[in-house]
Amino acid sequence: DLTGPIRRSENPRLAFPCTRRGSVFIRERGRDAGTRGRSSNCSSGGAYPRATPPRLRPPRCSAIRLGHCRASPFARLPRSACYASTTMGDETSTSASGSAQEPAAPGAGSVKQQISNLVALSLRATVPEVDVEPIVEVCTGKFGDYQCNNAMGLWSKGKGSGTSFKNPNAIGQAIAKNLPACDVIESASVAGPGFVNIVLSKSWVAKRIQDMLVNGIKTWAPILPVKRVVLDFSSPNIAKEMHVGHLRSTIIGDTLARMFEFSNVEVLRRNHVGDWGTQFGMLIEFLFEKFPNWEELGSQAIGDLQQVFYKASKQRFDEDAEFKDRAQQAVVRLQGGEEKYRAAWKKICEISRNEFDQVYKLLDVQLEEKGESFYNPYIPQVLEKLSSQGLIEESEGARVIFIQGHQIPLIVVKRDGGFNYASTDLAALWYRLNVEKAEWIIYVTDVGQQQHFDMFFKAARMAGWLPDPKEKKFPKTSHVGFGLVLGADGKRFRTRSTEVVRLGDLLDEAKSRSKSELLQRLTENGKIVDWTDEELEQTSKAVGYGAVKYADLKNNRLTNYTFSFDQMLSDKGNTAVYLQYAHARICSIIRKSNMDVEELKVSGNISLAHPDERVLGLYLIRYAEIVEEACTNLLPSVLCEYLYNLSEMFTRFYTNCQVVGSPEEPSRLLLCEATAVVMRQCFQLLGITPVYKL
Numbered sequence: 001d002l003t004g005p006i007r008r009s010e011n012p013r014l015a016f017p018c019t020r021r022g023s024v025f026i027r028e029r030g031r032d033a034g035t036r037g038r039s040s041n042c043s044s045g046g047a048y049p050r051a052t053p054p055r056l057r058p059p060r061c062s063a064i065r066l067g068h069c070r071a072s073p074f075a076r077l078p079r080s081a082c083y084a085s086t087t088m089g090d091e092t093s094t095s096a097s098g099s100a101q102e103p104a105a106p107g108a109g110s111v112k113q114q115i116s117n118l119v120a121l122s123l124r125a126t127v128p129e130v131d132v133e134p135i136v137e138v139c140t141g142k143f144g145d146y147q148c149n150n151a152m153g154l155w156s157k158g159k160g161s162g163t164s165f166k167n168p169n170a171i172g173q174a175i176a177k178n179l180p181a182c183d184v185i186e187s188a189s190v191a192g193p194g195f196v197n198i199v200l201s202k203s204w205v206a207k208r209i210q211d212m213l214v215n216g217i218k219t220w221a222p223i224l225p226v227k228r229v230v231l232d233f234s235s236p237n238i239a240k241e242m243h244v245g246h247l248r249s250t251i252i253g254d255t256l257a258r259m260f261e262f263s264n265v266e267v268l269r270r271n272h273v274g275d276w277g278t279q280f281g282m283l284i285e286f287l288f289e290k291f292p293n294w295e296e297l298g299s300q301a302i303g304d305l306q307q308v309f310y311k312a313s314k315q316r317f318d319e320d321a322e323f324k325d326r327a328q329q330a331v332v333r334l335q336g337g338e339e340k341y342r343a344a345w346k347k348i349c350e351i352s353r354n355e356f357d358q359v360y361k362l363l364d365v366q367l368e369e370k371g372e373s374f375y376n377p378y379i380p381q382v383l384e385k386l387s388s389q390g391l392i393e394e395s396e397g398a399r400v401i402f403i404q405g406h407q408i409p410l411i412v413v414k415r416d417g418g419f420n421y422a423s424t425d426l427a428a429l430w431y432r433l434n435v436e437k438a439e440w441i442i443y444v445t446d447v448g449q450q451q452h453f454d455m456f457f458k459a460a461r462m463a464g465w466l467p468d469p470k471e472k473k474f475p476k477t478s479h480v481g482f483g484l485v486l487g488a489d490g491k492r493f494r495t496r497s498t499e500v501v502r503l504g505d506l507l508d509e510a511k512s513r514s515k516s517e518l519l520q521r522l523t524e525n526g527k528i529v530d531w532t533d534e535e536l537e538q539t540s541k542a543v544g545y546g547a548v549k550y551a552d553l554k555n556n557r558l559t560n561y562t563f564s565f566d567q568m569l570s571d572k573g574n575t576a577v578y579l580q581y582a583h584a585r586i587c588s589i590i591r592k593s594n595m596d597v598e599e600l601k602v603s604g605n606i607s608l609a610h611p612d613e614r615v616l617g618l619y620l621i622r623y624a625e626i627v628e629e630a631c632t633n634l635l636p637s638v639l640c641e642y643l644y645n646l647s648e649m650f651t652r653f654y655t656n657c658q659v660v661g662s663p664e665e666p667s668r669l670l671l672c673e674a675t676a677v678v679m680r681q682c683f684q685l686l687g688i689t690p691v692y693k694l
Helices: 111-126 151-158 168-177 202-215 244-262 279-290 305-319 321-336 339-363 372-388 421-434 447-462 503-524 533-553 576-593 597-603 611-621 623-633 636-656 665-685
Strands: 136-138 146-148 185-191 195-200 228-232 266-271 393-395 398-401 410-413 440-446 476-482
Touching: 111 136, 111 146, 111 168, 111 195, 111 623, 151 168, 168 185, 168 195, 195 202, 202 597, 202 611, 202 665, 228 244, 244 266, 244 339, 244 440, 244 476, 244 503, 244 533, 244 623, 244 636, 244 665, 279 305, 279 321, 279 339, 305 321, 321 339, 339 503, 339 533, 372 398, 372 410, 372 421, 410 421, 410 447, 421 440, 421 447, 440 447, 447 476, 503 533, 533 576, 533 636, 576 636, 576 665, 597 665, 611 623, 611 636, 611 665, 623 636, 623 665, 636 665
Parallel strands: 228 266, 228 440, 440 476
Antiparallel strands: 136 146, 146 195, 185 195, 393 398, 398 410
């Protein structure tokens, strides 16, 4: 039903400041009109993060011990009285979030969410007449672990209105005083113009880590204000090779899907393949001409579809006008439903899918195909509805939608009466909103297609499918753009024969180089005898494929990056190989202890007496908010940064805190195990297989 309502449930609680790390902008670029595949590596430039000012650091001040505030009617409320709040969005989001959620259970959500809950109770007691959301950020200085920054804003709002507070610092003092007494917070201090610095209790941090070890890492899943997401990624063209440009869309999309799934969000992974268009007339006509009995020969007739058959048919199409006419007629017959043409089309699609699936298997990526042909039947009724709303106009023989802010219109029906990329996308969006009931639809393509998505999203808003971004409502759409993969020469990554690099060949090369380096290292240190052939094979795959993925994901996706096997397979610096060694080292420490870690999880206790123990423990429990931030801003690089920093913090801890043979061995082994568990979960979300020895 095209007239059916689209859900727009409101949630007034969805607002706290966007993290600075996710603040970015991207240049607008025109989209290559000939590009139908979602992830073509065809843009001609990069995008740059917005410069952010240095953060204001408050001066030290004396701490205030927390206690019950008798004046506050909320001081004795349980933590679950206020549930987590967040803002979901990225730099190209066209609709703000707003879906009502159930109140969080006590202890659920990230630490930042729990601190925000406590601050919200304090704010209600401090300024009951003002509806204000908590502004909580992570502190990296020595004055606190988290910081509430509401005082300045409240002072600006209340100044001159008869407020009893003399200055922002006084508001900060009241906020600190009204924080409910609990086992989470050890102390709070107020500095400068009302910055409330909050120090977490070491015993609470230790207990949170131990609870995770007993109950599993899923207990640290963040609470996101969305329940169902469509992720449109990878999306190669049928009959064409998957190249390095598709690598970025595929692994970025897969990582985003994994992070949302970890956060208990239902993710519909969609592969919007280019399986419907003029190129099929060319392919089918060439097949009929070369192999009149193609049905008997089957796949043998087409042979190497991507390397040979497609190029030969394209050359014939470009050079032979009579063949070109026949190919165009073949498109009409295919779209008209003639069985002979449909059968040939299905065979070509089947061969391509098999080749795509081989790459997806190597990358361990799961996708459900719903290509252009799937949405084709919905296009006429969707366009009819848009026409009845007065949105579609005639222009120079085509049917278009004029979009405010753009000099060119969005073409939805070509001059020859055919449908195009925009008409398919409109039909797909209608289906995802009304049939699949998605709250957030995310498209992962190169930045060169930004203009198309901006116009397409605006057209959907004009039709009333999406609310205004200022309304804080679902549904929501976002374009996740990414930059180019460059070679050592600074140009688009290609082979020496100027061909784009085949994705399968690239992965094979990574595995081969990884195995060669592993064999050399094991031979030199005399440990090759301890490895089976199967272990060598599986470890080489894990390290090689993981290196390729991490080298891409660690960068801000909007920027271009230079592809280098030497850099990505290095065991030094911020690489997957270094991180695999760090994880394997932790596993080795635990093995050498000869203690039963599973038994320790139940019978042992974690102590954070040493400063480096506390630093490591505090960073471990921030895992949930890191995943939340990465989902919120659609930036996998946030998770990569956390993983690398965690490995560095563990190294500092291990250097300064003896583990095996020390009086604190049981506690420190549990910290080792917790670090390994979190690292493995990071690897899992990045689509990387962890190794336990190297």
